[in-house]
Amino acid sequence: MKPPVEHFKISIGSNTQPGNGELTVLFSGEGKPFPLHQIGPAVHNYYLVHTVLSGRGTFEIDGKRYECVKGDTFFIFPDVLFTYSAHDTDPWHYRWVAFRGFLAEPLLSSLGFSVAHPVVHKDDIRSVVHLYRKMQQTLKQTPFPELADLEANGLLRILLKEFGEVNAGRLTLNSLAILPDMERQIKQAVRFLSYQFAKEISIDDLSQSLGYHRTHLSKMFKQYTGVSPMQFLLRVRIERAKELLSGKILLTIDQVATSVGYRDALYFSKQFRRATGYSPSDFRSEYRNEHS
Template sequence: MASEHYHFTAGFNLAPDEPDLTVLFSGEGKPVPGHKMGPSVHDYYLIHTVMDGKGVFQSGSNSHVCGTGDTFVIFPGALFSYQADMEQPWTYVWVALQGEAVQQLFKEVGITPDKPLIHLDNLIEIHNLYEHIRFSFQQSAYPRLESLEASGWLRLLVHKFGLANIGSLTPKSAQLPDVIDRQINQAIRWISLQFHQQISIDHMASSLGYHRAHLSKAFKQKIGMSPKQYLLKVRMDKAKELLGGTLTIDQVSSSVGFNDALYFSKQFRKWSGMSPSEYRNHLRSGT
């Protein structure tokens, strides 16, 4: 392989065991004029970004002339070939990956088997990301940690693909929620993740940049309850879940955002018609 390139370097993952997304290897090279790969198929995804020069990428029956800034993606099982130009052979960087989440990740940034090409402009930044991926495999005696680092850099690279390709995304993936929906979704997310804290609805609205009255009105119109009522529902639903385990009542109370276990018990009885102890006994008895 190296003899067919003016220069060639690569790094390989020694612990490629992440099921969702794992980088297999990454490299950089400048092949000799006319150098060709394929026709063949791979059982992994392979991304190439052209740093300079040009060549031809063939995917199925489609042929694409690729130059500086062009990126092409080879999908598993797809017949492909690519060949360096005879006059201006390309220099490219590449990364191979596999995993259950990869196809959906590519789809979300507009890369599909039918649309395997995008164009990138900020090549210095892109080249740095490829280098970070490759160098991940040359730093330590801990391959598992190297694999995790490479996956992180790969996600940043795909993020850049999405920014470059945003104009060609499908309406569903590109459409942003309207302002009201975004406000409500942010508030729901906040409550769902912070319910165990001493949440102030005023503070939440202010932190999100909204007026409390406006947010509360929109929230109730969409959800059917106020933010305060929704917070109580989230806490009580979580309390019911925790009461099925081994935590004490005090520990359950603290875990769902109540500093006072007696006040928690009072609120729980109002919500469920039973005290926390009665609810726990009900669960254990199966009645």
């Protein structure tokens, strides 16, 4: 690929078989733009993380401006307006990764990253540079895209762990070791819904098991995750249904519905269409046409 004129250097590895699960890498790359090169104002529909390897630049999000230097990492969030630009005399050199997934928002929140706190600094970035490089190489060089997807997603988790460790080190002892009781309960609820979605789940039963009133739990759950428990459960089920419909094993719609917690295939189909704009059968046909 011929580098665009706005960069001294640019290279990108793209995931040609991205999944629809918890966390999925879309692409990863490296770039050194010309002075004052700017991206935005713009909005993405995925998460995008940049780590500055050298040089300087500015990052703006939610009306706040951050001056970034070597060791700084900044997070761009879906559907949030952002701008970033290289310095006029010392343009930055950075690596990046884009990803999506239904656990991305609660995971980043639990690691201390949000629109209000989008930047973290790591003095020694050798380990994260290695992870970025390995991720890009995996996506660019593999003859087996399904395996590259698995490896890149694993590397992304380790990369986020590296950044999360920096945030954890900044927390006070109390906030690190003694999380508020409700926050622990919400995280427990998120894990439960994420892994038990195929069962018949009652929010009333979930509330009782955690010791909270349904209304209070729903309010606090939305405060921590951005959605209600039922919306989160629906999101998990629909994403899992997409994986099954796009998989190599040809399941019936009834089998897919049962696998994601719906005993009524017609109701499942209505929910799937409402969430995606496609019927389950049309989604599968569209996916197979695009990847044939």
